[in-house]
Amino acid sequence: MKKHLINFTALSMVFLLFSCATKNTEPTELPEGTITEKLNFIKNPKNFNSESERLNLLFEAYTDYQIEASPMMATFSGKPGYDHLWDDFSEEGLEKDLSVLKIFDESKDWFQPDELTEEDKINLNIFSRSIGNDYSLFSQFPVQYFMIDQIQGIHSIIPAVIQMMPTNSPEAIDNLTSRLEGISALLTDVEKVLSKGIDKGIVMPKNTVLLVPDQLKQMYSKNPEESVFYMPFANLKEDTNIEGQQTIHEIVSHIIGTSINPALKRFTTFMEEEYLPNTRESYGLKALPNGEAWYQEYIKYFTTTDMTAKEIHDLGLSEVARIRLEMEKIILQLNFDGDLNDFNDFLREDPQFYYNTPEELLAAYRDICKRIDPVLPQLFGKLPRLTYGVKRVPAYSEKATTTAYYQSGSLKTGIPGYFFANTYNLKSRPKWEMEALSIHEAVPGHHLQIAIAQELENVPEFRTMLSFTAFVEGWGLYSESLGPALGMYKDPYAKYGQLTYEMWRAIRLVVDTGIHVFDWSRQDAIDYFKTNSGKSENDITVEIDRYIAWPGQALAYKIGELKIKELRKRSETTLKDRFDIRAFHDVVLGSGSIPLDVLEDNIDHWINEQMAIENNTVNK
Incomplete structure (x- = not known):
C-alpha cells in the first residue's frame, strides 16, 4: 500500500x-x-x-x-x-x-x-x-x-x-x-x-x-x-x-x-x-542542509522507534545474511547446478517464469486471491465487510511504478479496495513472486488490515483514519509469512519468491541508510540489491529510485514485521497450548493502525489476560 x-x-x-x-x-x-x-x-x-x-x-x-x-x-x-x-x-x-x-x-x-x-x-x-x-x-x-x-x-x-x-x-x-x-x-x-x-x-x-x-x-x-x-x-x-x-x-x-x-x-x-x-545530482538526504538530522526524523516518523541509522543498517546486514542461507537451502533442494547468483539469473531469464499478456497476468493474480479468500477464517476471527478487486496499474504511471500496490476503498461510499498489479514489461513480472505479492497487497495483507481499521467501532473516529507506516507495512510483510497456512508456496519456486520478497525488505534497511547517511551511490545500491536478490533489473532500478525519492519510508516494512514476529513468538512461548492464532491476529489488527510500542502493550495485555484465565481455571 x-x-x-x-x-x-x-x-x-x-x-x-x-x-x-x-x-x-x-x-x-x-x-x-x-x-x-x-x-x-x-x-x-x-x-x-x-x-x-x-x-x-x-x-x-x-x-x-x-x-x-x-x-x-x-x-x-x-x-x-x-x-x-x-x-x-x-x-x-x-x-x-x-x-x-x-x-x-x-x-x-x-x-x-x-x-x-x-x-x-x-x-x-x-x-x-x-x-x-x-x-x-x-x-x-x-x-x-x-x-x-x-x-x-x-x-x-x-x-x-x-x-x-x-x-x-x-x-x-x-x-x-x-x-x-x-x-x-x-x-x-x-x-x-x-x-x-x-x-x-x-x-x-x-x-x-x-x-x-x-x-x-x-x-x-x-x-x-x-x-x-x-x-x-x-x-x-x-x-x-x-x-x-x-x-x-x-x-x-x-x-x-x-x-x-x-x-x-x-x-x-x-x-x-x-x-x-x-534538480540535484546527489542522491542522499545527507547532501541537503541538516540532512542527517532530517533523515533521523524520518526514521522516527516511519518506524515509530528511536533506532539510529547505524542500528538499522547493521540489522539489515544481519537479515540479508540469514535470508540468504534460507534461499541457498531451496537451491540445493532443486538440485540446481550453480550458486545463488546463477540461480537468480536463471529466474530472471527463463521464459517459463513469465506470462505473455497482461490479461494472463491479471487473471493469475485474481485466481491466487480467490484461492486465499476461503482460507482466511482459519487465521482470523474477524474479517472486514468491504470487498476488493484486482486492477491494472494505469498506463500513465506504470513505467515508474513498483510491481504492485493497494488502494483503499470505503464501505460508506461503496468503493471497493483495489490491488493494482503492474503489467508494464512483462518480462520483469515473474510468476514466482505472485503469491507473496498477492498476500501482501490484498489478503490477508493491506486490504484486510486497512478495511478492518476503517470499520472499527466504539473508538474515536480519528483512530479509523490513522496510518502508521511501520504497522501497516509491517503487517503486509508479516502476512507473507502466513503463505503456508493459506495453502500457498507449495511450489519451491514460489517459496523462493517469498524469500526474495523478504530479502527485498531486508536489503532496504541496508541501501536506504547507505544512500542517505553512508554516502552510497545509486549504482552501489543497485549492485548490492542485484547481488542479493532475484528481482529483475527493472524492478531493482525502480526500487532504488523510490528509496532515493522517499527517504526512510522503506525502513518501516522490516522493522514492523520483525516486531510482529517477535510478539507472536513471545505469545506462543508464554501461552503454549493456549495460544490461538486467530485471537492473536484479531488483537494485532483490532486497534487499527498504531505505533509499534502500543502494539506491544496490547499483546502483553492480551497475554496477561489469557494467563489469568488459565490460572483461574486451574484454581477452581
Whole structure:
C-alpha cells in the first residue's frame, strides 16, 4: 500500500469555518468558529464537566480538522462533504496548517491523566503519537518541497482521487465536475511551492523526476473522451445531470479540453524547463542542509522507534545474511547446478517464469486471491465487510511504478479496495513472486488490515483514519509469512519468491541508510540489491529510485514485521497450548493502525489476560 503522499496531504491546509466563536453553554458540543477557536474552547477545562468529555471533544475536533484540511484524504477515507474540494497546497495554506498542528501537538499536555479512564489514556497516547510525529517532522523540515516524484507524486494522486469518487447521485456528479474545474488552480499552487524549493536549493534528485513530464503528457489527450479524467463519466447515461442544453459528457469534455489539458501542459513545461534543470545530482538526504538530522526524523516518523541509522543498517546486514542461507537451502533442494547468483539469473531469464499478456497476468493474480479468500477464517476471527478487486496499474504511471500496490476503498461510499498489479514489461513480472505479492497487497495483507481499521467501532473516529507506516507495512510483510497456512508456496519456486520478497525488505534497511547517511551511490545500491536478490533489473532500478525519492519510508516494512514476529513468538512461548492464532491476529489488527510500542502493550495485555484465565481455571 503507498503512504508517502497521503502522509503529506494529511498535513494539508485548513479551511476556515464561517462564524465567530460564541460561548457555548453545552460543553458536549463544539462551538461554531475556526478550528483555532474550537481548540481554545477545548483548552479551558471550565467548559466541561469531566476530562473524558473534554478529551472526546478534542478527538472530534481533530477528526473534523483532518477532513477539512485534506479533502483528498477525506475521499480516500470515505468521508463525505468535501468531495468537491482539493487540498490547499499553497505556501500560505501550509503555514496555516502548521500553526493548527502546533496547537494540537500542545494539547497532549492539557489533560490530567488521573482523571482519565484507561481507554481515554490509550486513545490520548495514540493521538499524541500521531500528532507528535507529524509536527516534529513538518515543523523542522521543508517536506513540502518533496511532493513531486515519478513514483507517486502529487500529479499521479490527482487522477487517482478522481477515479475513486462515487458517481451514484447528482450531487456526486457535481462534486466530480467541481474537482475537475479545480485541477488547474491546484497545479498552479504546486508549481509555486516547487519554485520556492528551487529558490532555496531544496529539490528532488534528478533521477526521481526524469519521467514526470512523460507521465503528465500521458494524462492529456486531444480527444477528451480518451482522457484519464473522463473515465468516471464514460458509463453514465447521456441525460445524467443535464445543465441547460448540455449533457454531463459535454460538460466534462469541455472542462478537460479548456481547463485540464492546458493546465497539464503548463505544468509539463514547468517541469521540463524550470524544475528538471535545477534538480540535484546527489542522491542522499545527507547532501541537503541538516540532512542527517532530517533523515533521523524520518526514521522516527516511519518506524515509530528511536533506532539510529547505524542500528538499522547493521540489522539489515544481519537479515540479508540469514535470508540468504534460507534461499541457498531451496537451491540445493532443486538440485540446481550453480550458486545463488546463477540461480537468480536463471529466474530472471527463463521464459517459463513469465506470462505473455497482461490479461494472463491479471487473471493469475485474481485466481491466487480467490484461492486465499476461503482460507482466511482459519487465521482470523474477524474479517472486514468491504470487498476488493484486482486492477491494472494505469498506463500513465506504470513505467515508474513498483510491481504492485493497494488502494483503499470505503464501505460508506461503496468503493471497493483495489490491488493494482503492474503489467508494464512483462518480462520483469515473474510468476514466482505472485503469491507473496498477492498476500501482501490484498489478503490477508493491506486490504484486510486497512478495511478492518476503517470499520472499527466504539473508538474515536480519528483512530479509523490513522496510518502508521511501520504497522501497516509491517503487517503486509508479516502476512507473507502466513503463505503456508493459506495453502500457498507449495511450489519451491514460489517459496523462493517469498524469500526474495523478504530479502527485498531486508536489503532496504541496508541501501536506504547507505544512500542517505553512508554516502552510497545509486549504482552501489543497485549492485548490492542485484547481488542479493532475484528481482529483475527493472524492478531493482525502480526500487532504488523510490528509496532515493522517499527517504526512510522503506525502513518501516522490516522493522514492523520483525516486531510482529517477535510478539507472536513471545505469545506462543508464554501461552503454549493456549495460544490461538486467530485471537492473536484479531488483537494485532483490532486497534487499527498504531505505533509499534502500543502494539506491544496490547499483546502483553492480551497475554496477561489469557494467563489469568488459565490460572483461574486451574484454581477452581
